[in-house]
Amino acid sequence: MKIDPHSPADLSVQIASAIRDAIVAGDLIVDERLPSEAELCAQFNVGRTTVREALKRLAAQSLIRTQRGAAGGAFVNRLSFEEAQAQQITTSTLLLSMNAVSFDTACEARFALERACAPLSAQRRSADHLAAMRAEIHRQAQPGLTDESFCASDVAFHRALVDGAGNPVLSYQLAGAVEAMQPLMNMITFTARDRALIVEMHEEIADAMERHDSPAVEEGLTRLERETRALAMKALAERAARKQRAH
Amino acid sequence: MKIDPHSPADLSVQIASAIRDAIVAGDLIVDERLPSEAELCAQFNVGRTTVREALKRLAAQSLIRTQRGAAGGAFVNRLSFEEAQAQQITTSTLLLSMNAVSFDTACEARFALERACAPLSAQRRSADHLAAMRAEIHRQAQPGLTDESFCASDVAFHRALVDGAGNPVLSYQLAGAVEAMQPLMNMITFTARDRALIVEMHEEIADAMERHDSPAVEEGLTRLERETRALAMKALAERAARKQRAH
DNA sequence: AAACAATAAATGTCTGACATATGAAAATCG
């Protein structure tokens, strides 16, 4: 692990890369302790500031964790599904908002991925998953619910569906897609009628899940996608019209 | 944006969180310049070291970029699909390797997601995507290919399939799933017979894509999944047997 | 033996200094 002091890249970036590569390559295993900051200084022949900034970079990616005190130091972190998921969600959210991804594009991707889980989830879902879906439907039908809460419940419903597949890799991959949609959905105001329609389709999907009827789940998701896109289009058109009138 | 100097959390973590939240909330927009390090020191009432470590954390997540010189500073970075994808791939790869995710689980997730793209890709794929797939098939059929190159070509084939859907969100989400599988696949040594079988199924899929025949693509992917899992199981069994004999 | 205190080792933070890159203004030259 050597670095080039004359490279145009910052030293702390180079050091972070070197350590990251060692982790990815398996040269440093989970829970293994890295050399202390002082040792790393000597090893790379740089100041402590530089080493520390490199370590902070790695910590920001959850690749290492640090502990203070006598037996402290930097340790290779076991990347958990939860951490990875949280990171993926913020990344996906920013990606959509910063690149002006259209509602249609995001919606299409989300439902395509979700349909991919349908066969597995319909087959394997536990009673808990089904109960979670029913509970969210019940929440969604309550009259006083704010738009944000309605959308949050919608997300929870779909996550229960995805988790029903019992495949953590699938759940992880989809969390980003589903959660990242929420800010886009929040821009839409659903009328009471709209909500009723969505609740109805959720019930249809839950019923199909109860019967382990995979084709019906896929069918329900496809209908839900169609309706969601139609509602979104209507909401966006109305917003545009209001803007027009304002001028 | 205030921080608590008596919190158990490190100051640099708190500052990074505060700025990150401002970016996600849209208070800081793309390409906007953050206050200089000196100004941030005054604003948060901390030393420059602390501010810099916070900025490095954000830079590690591609949320900001920094520029030296007179008009330099830290700027909110537009997260590109490429950057996000690269991050997602390393995260997914580590996630699989560190959590001892079984080949079956990863394989199931990957093919489920890929089948989700099939209808869109079969319908919309351009001539370029098809040509890319054919080119990779041709590479895979060459006799002298190393195992790594064969797997790399396999990944390229599947990425072309996914990209054919013309949905950048879908491509982004799937890149992680497909690429993260590569190290697991690399652990398997395919015999010439195995390779021929895989190439044959790739051709079947490419043919279906050419005819815009979505069900046939899905069918092909399902068969490919079945064969891949069978080959992997055989390879792992042989490896175990060799180990047994060694003792 | 248990409780407490001292110690040592590590990270976290602050300060001040210098190195380096870079844009803009000022000075110089044709």
Next chain:
DNA sequence: CGATTTTCATATGTCAGACATTTATTGTTT
């Protein structure tokens, strides 16, 4: 006057040294 070069101001990048804080270990006392 216009183009080129120099200078300068302003940032970030790096270093060194100090002190604060946390924490496991070790030693001491009761």
